[in-house]
Amino acid sequence: MNKTVVIHQPDFVPYLGFFHRFVSADLYLVLDHVQFVNATSQSWTHRDKIKTAQGEKWLTLSVQKAPRDTAINEIQLSDKVDWARNNLNLLAQNYRKAPYFMELFPLVEKLYEAPPSLLADFNLRSIEMLMDLLDLRRPLLRSSDLNPVGASNELLIDLLKKVEATHYLSGVGAKDYMRPDLFLEAGIKVIWQEFKHPVYPQQFGEFIPYLSTLDALFNCGVEGTRKLVRGEV
Numbered sequence: 001m002n003k004t005v006v007i008h009q010p011d012f013v014p015y016l017g018f019f020h021r022f023v024s025a026d027l028y029l030v031l032d033h034v035q036f037v038n039a040t041s042q043s044w045t046h047r048d049k050i051k052t053a054q055g056e057k058w059l060t061l062s063v064q065k066a067p068r069d070t071a072i073n074e075i076q077l078s079d080k081v082d083w084a085r086n087n088l089n090l091l092a093q094n095y096r097k098a099p100y101f102m103e104l105f106p107l108v109e110k111l112y113e114a115p116p117s118l119l120a121d122f123n124l125r126s127i128e129m130l131m132d133l134l135d136l137r138r139p140l141l142r143s144s145d146l147n148p149v150g151a152s153n154e155l156l157i158d159l160l161k162k163v164e165a166t167h168y169l170s171g172v173g174a175k176d177y178m179r180p181d182l183f184l185e186a187g188i189k190v191i192w193q194e195f196k197h198p199v200y201p202q203q204f205g206e207f208i209p210y211l212s213t214l215d216a217l218f219n220c221g222v223e224g225t226r227k228l229v230r231g232e233v
């Protein structure tokens with residue numbers, strides 16, 4: 001029996017392409033034991049982008065300072081900054097005139113209620129909320145619970161074997177370092193995600209892709225966003 005697995009860090013309110021993989025997946029393996037990175041333009045674990053009248057802007061979670069090699073699942077959310085209120089205010093300021101704001105904002109407010117102390121826990125709460133809205137709820141396991149061994153391709157193969165995967169569904173961004181031959185030797189077939197970002201109605205002028213899924217939900221609603229992520233529009 002085939003078992004298709006997605007492996008990815010627990011990003012914060014991710015974009016549509018993150019969830020597109022779950023359409024064809026049986027399990028989400030949460031890569032939470034790897035190093036937390038926040039010093040590059042490609043840092044998505046504690047932030048994602050929304051659209052404002054001034055263009056795209058980061059929606060960011062404040063985290064406590066930690067040593068450089070700290071794992072994602074050990075990063076603490078800040079207790080010195082009211083980041084929850086700041087985020088909600090930023091979303092309200094920029095989406096209050098969006099067609100589905102009144103319907104969805106209460107759910108986002110609930111997401112921020114009594115947040116856990118750990119970044120990974122809060123991010124998974126955001127991912128599960130979006131999974132439910134998109135009707136793409138999938139079982140998930142954390143890599144930190146699987147006694148992971150190795151790095152790069154070897155790490156992924158180790159994790160996939162431990163969950164008895166037959167297929168690994170990967171984003172195309174991994175093609176530069178992936179070695180599908182190693183996976184085949186382990187009895188696992190690599191499948192590349194085929195995601196074409198949809199264009200949908202947005203506020204504030206020209207369309208901007210690769211924003212948080214929240215942008216699509218506020219502008220297109222639940223049913224509309226479900227169609228977007230499945231390529232039905």
